[in-house]
Amino acid sequence: MKTDALIEQLAERAEPVAPGAMLRTLAIGLGGGAIVSALLMQEWLGVRHHMLAVFATPIFWAKFFYTLLFALVALAALERLARPGAKATARLAAMTLPFVVMALLAAWSWRFTPASDQYIMLFGSSYDLCPYHVVVLALPIFIGVFWALRKLAPTRPVLAGATGGLVAGALGAFIYAFHCPEPGMPFLAIWYTLGIILVGAFGAVLGRFSLRW
Amino acid sequence: MSAAEARLKALMLSALAGDAAAYRALLTALSPHLRAYYARRMGQSADAEDLVQETLIAIHARRATYDTAQPFTAWLHAIARYKLIDHYRRSKLRRTLPLEEADSVFAEEEAESCDAARDVEKLLAALPESRRRLVRHVKIEGLSTAEAAERTGMSESAVKVGVHRALKTLSAMIGREP
Missing domain, CATH: 1.10.10.10 (Winged helix-like DNA-binding domain superfamily/Winged helix DNA-binding domain)
Structure with missing residues (x-):
């Protein structure tokens, strides 16, 4: 086909694009995935009993804010990575912040942990299950993120896929926090983070193959 | 900000608002730019014209990813570059080089072809x-x-x-x- 004819065809389809169209696509993918994930969590693992008492514990809020901030910072980087020509360096670097703060908190709490409690603070009763639960709960969100990314235009597919995976992993961990009974900051810093990073690694692999446009 | 940037960005903003005439003017203005961009890098060929068309289609399909607070030409250039790398990857580098690495290979190649053009000019003189x-x-x-x-x-x-x-x-x- 002649290029001029192509231009004619495209110009006929000049429907207006709403200013927030791209953010809406991301929100639909993330929101849809998060709803499915929350329902899955309720059916499969169940929310903790006595939530009001749980709200009074600092560790719950540590889980809540660590995973939520991780997700938000990664999402900010993803928003740049999904646009051609946008600079993402600063936002990618900012992704280390929540983890650094969490690691400091964990180290600080470790100093006040008596030797008899150290095992439970580090491994709890579910260290082998936690990353697995995070990965499974992240799955619906992961699908939603990739659905959105495939409509957008990431020019660095591996990096965009990894970052999308981290967003999904962190949100999966956020939802898991409403089930997880573990009391230890070190547990949170290690096993939650491991689950999130696993999802990020899946994202990098899938991004390489599926984010071509 | 260059004059081209200001003119193209204004057309893009009107196009995003649904102005078909501005959109036609934008795509028409972009095609010689893109043609020159690809011809410089791969010679005048059917492949280069295919890439011009592919890029125009990508601009259309992905126009929601343009952030109106950013320069239009940066967005355009990133898409053109991505399509070129994707083309190389599909033809020559398939299964041997991830996209990120192809990017850096390409940057060197670009510098080399500039050197070659300069050498030719010197000889011709x-x-x-x-x-x-x-x-x-x-x-x-x-x-x-x-x-x-x-x-x-x-x-x-x-x-x-x-x-x-x-x-x-x-x-x-x-x-x-x-």
């Missing part, structure tokens, strides 16, 4: 004006002998001889057989 024009027509722009003859008002055989002698001079300069 040593030829007499009429011969230089012949080499440019036949060897760089890719005209046929007949077209070059018409363009310069010389006979076809004179063109052939002129080009042959010019190339001989050039190869003597770089110490190689023609």
Whole structure:
């Protein structure tokens, strides 16, 4: 086909694009995935009993804010990575912040942990299950993120896929926090983070193959 | 901000608001830019024209990813570059090189072809004006002998001889057989 004819065809389809169209696509993918994930969590693992008492514990809020901030910072980087020509360096670097703060908190709490409690603070009763639960709960969100990314235009597919995976992993961990009974900051810093990073690694692999446009 | 940036961005903003005439003007203005961009990197070929069309389609399909607070040409250039890398990956580098690495390979290649263009210009400057024009027509722009003859008002055989002698001079300069 002649290029001029192509231009004619495209110009006929000049429907207006709403200013927030791209953010809406991301929100639909993330929101849809998060709803499915929350329902899955309720059916499969169940929310903790006595939530009001749980709200009074600092560790719950540590889980809540660590995973939520991780997700938000990664999402900010993803928003740049999904646009051609946008600079993402600063936002990618900012992704280390929540983890650094969490690691400091964990180290600080470790100093006040008596030797008899150290095992439970580090491994709890579910260290082998936690990353697995995070990965499974992240799955619906992961699908939603990739659905959105495939409509957008990431020019660095591996990096965009990894970052999308981290967003999904962190949100999966956020939802898991409403089930997880573990009391230890070190547990949170290690096993939650491991689950999130696993999802990020899946994202990098899938991004390489599926984010071509 | 350059004049082209201001003009193209204004057209893009109108196009995003649904103005078909502005959109047509934008795409029409972009195609020679893109054609030159791809021709510089892969020569004038059917592949280059395919890439121009692919890029126009990508601009259309992905136009929601343009952040109106950012320069339009940065967005455009990133798409053109992505399509070029994707093309290389599909044809030559398939299964051997991830996209991120192809990117850096390409940056070097770009620098090299600039060097090559500079070297050619330096050599050509040593030829007499009429011969230089012949080499440019036949060897760089890719005209046929007949077209070059018409363009310069010389006979076809004179063109052939002129080009042959010019190339001989050039190869003597770089110490190689023609």
